[in-house]
Amino acid sequence: MSAQDRYERAARKAQADGRVPALSVALHRADREPWVFTVGDSGNPAHPLTPDTRFRIGSITKTFTAVLVLQCRDEGLLDLDDPIAEHLDVPAHGDATVRRLLSHTAGFQREPYGDVWDTLVAPDDAGLIAELDRAERVLPNARRWHYSNLGFAVLGQLVAKLRGSTWAAVLQERILDPLRLTGTTLEPPAQAAVGYIVDAYSDAARPEPQTDLGGVGPAAQLWSTASDMATWAGFLAHPEIADPDGKVLSTATLEEMRFPATTTNETLWSIGWGLGLILIPHPKRVVDIGHDGAMPGFLAGAYGRRGNGLPPGLAAAVLGSSGTAGEINGLVPELLRLAAELDPAEIRPWRAAPPAPPEYRSALGPWWGEGTQFLFSWHGGALQARSAEAPADTPPAIFEPLADRPDVLRTVSGRETGELLRLTRDRDGEVIRMHWATYRFTRLQEGFDGGLASDGPL
Template identity: 55%
Template sequence: MTPADEAATACERIIRTLQADERVPAISAAVTRADRPAWTFHIGDAGAGRPVRPATQFRIGSVTKTFTAVLVLQLRDAGMLDLDDQLDAHLALPAHGQLTIRSVLNHTSGLQREPWGNLWDTIDVPDGPRLLEEVAKAEAVLSPRRRWHYSNLGFALLGHLVAAKTGSSWPDVLQDRLLTPLGLTDTTVQPRDDAAQGYLVEAYSDFARPEPHFDLAGAAAAAQLWSTADDMARWALFLAQPDPAVIARSTLEEMYEPVVVTDPVHWHTGWGLGLQVAPQGIGSDRAIDIGHNGAMPGFLAGVWCRRGVTIGAAVLGSSGTAGGIVAAPHQLIAASLREDPMDVEPFVIGDAAPREYAGILGRWWSEGSEFVFRWTKGHLEARSASAVAAAPPAVFAFEAPDLLRTVSGREAGERLELFRDPDGTVSYMRWATYRFTRDQETYA
């Protein structure tokens, strides 16, 4: 067997085991890598005895939020809004307009979880005008920025904000700005006729009861979309390796940065700007997966990429109770990389560091700890000597003679100042005001 065959066998076994053990009527799964052909696998009954096919759509629920978040960041990058703007700077609201766009994106707005009313009890979903009108009845259940609190209502409002800023509808903006440019032809706002049926699989029998399919109407931007595993794995790969014509890599990296944890005890998941951040492994095997899970009646979905690796995975299932569905993408990523590691990129001779800054390169010490500064791919970067491989380096940009600015990674935004002896040698540096010297030194 080739490594690719080994990976395919391992991934298929993960999905077959999940489908059997957690009694999922239908599962569709895919892994997409930049360096390999896509792997897909489909198993089960999509409803009425129909086999699952590659084009079978499943409801992806809150994975929809990742699309809405990218649309908001596109508008920010176009200068149409600022993330620290209040909602009511761009969207007329009867209440809660003082909440910032940023706080809604990372679920720290304190806004109640759902639109006003008992949506999940009555399946009475408000249309757009009614949802906005009933915002006046919604509660602020926590003070803004107090802690993480998931809010579908918040993301519904972001969808209306996108529509207000573009003069179009959220579905049309989604199609024009994301689905069409990325070729996600199997991702739709409304399900196709042959979409999978979602089920509630009874706990103590093998009977599966169909769940209703309904339109989220005014809350569509939070959880409306239907898609296939192949489309979602390619969306996950886009989140790892964006098309710069759609969104800048620096913007996606901004979205990755966790600003709050979802669980104050276990700290197993963080939240960036519309994206979940899930650490995987420990020690030197530490990795970070970026993505989102989704749930709607009868469906669960997990769509994830791995930070710093061009790989994405998606698992879509037609059971609302099989929690292994949302764990499986992480398992697929791990199995694919374990059995068939990424190609090793060859070393390519690069340009020399600018002559006046060559003296920066090498080992430096600060607070008793060792750092390594290197010139690579046309920029200066630094890493702690003890950093795990998955940790991104600090990257610097030149701002003035002997003054650089950290543009990403550790101490992002801080200055790196160079101090020279009379002969021009860099004798020490200050990074974020901390002294860096060639040898270990005390503060004295």
């Protein structure tokens, strides 16, 4: 059975076990053609189920809003630690910072004021802000993670205000068009699937109403295809592949968004939250980056997977027309696992490269710091270091020399990121001592008083 046969079987099983009326899945990677598959019935007689059928993606919409916010930050329109009152005229909760709203740690109540999910009537843009004083701060600022659609709705209004436009127009211009996400829209097109609630005790399925979220749109409004969402998840996890020129957002900023800001549970650290992104760690330094979504009649998930030895640009999306089938979200990691196991990344042959520059060759080899051995090496055109005791899959620290001080290098990734490495040389120019994050590194194992460990008691 081929890898694609296994993917199809997994999708068919999820659709059958979850009793999902329509399921659309996509698996993308940089070294293969996209794999897209559908199974079921769209519920739309005029438009049978195809890869172009549109599903509601719910809260995956938040990842788009988060990227729009970070675009504003990168262009100097805001700082992540600005209180929203600096940019929006709000009647309450103006001290909530942009960063806290992005990471769901501002303490906002989950939904806008009122019983939106009873009435299915959401406030418009102006009403959302005007009624902010009627919404609760259910937790103190920065106390812990608490999911909030209201918080992301406010962020969407913030983007609109800063851009002098609407959230929808900014989204189209600054994300959808540049990444060619032509299947992603604010409103359901003619080829939209019908969303259902499936009866728990029979095979009956009842159509759910389509709800326009108005001012809450930046939290959950969008419709899309599985292929578009796999492309988007690939961008979130692998911008260096999906957007190498940084037209939408720089790789460095996506790295910032992916760094865990909080966990969702104080005892089970199985899900983390970055700046608008869900982070799901796996063994061997593998992590899934993306978001799930839920709206009446629909569930969705879109994640990219990062880690050593994985296929480049690996991402998957699953969209389904049932609001109750957890199998929809469970299929995403299963497809990513199958892709990595059944069709692994190609192993590139090692090739000799130019040696380290003469001025850094005497820094290579074993050094001792804090009583522990570190190995300094030159790979990929940069000085690197790693603890001799670290597992083999531990990323090394990587250094870059300061432009005007070649014997002072900045740690740009890995252990002690941001800290300086200072080289001390003898009269012949050989490196005889180093200081990394101010800790002394020597060729022999020394105590903090400079005495050799091998000398024993004084």
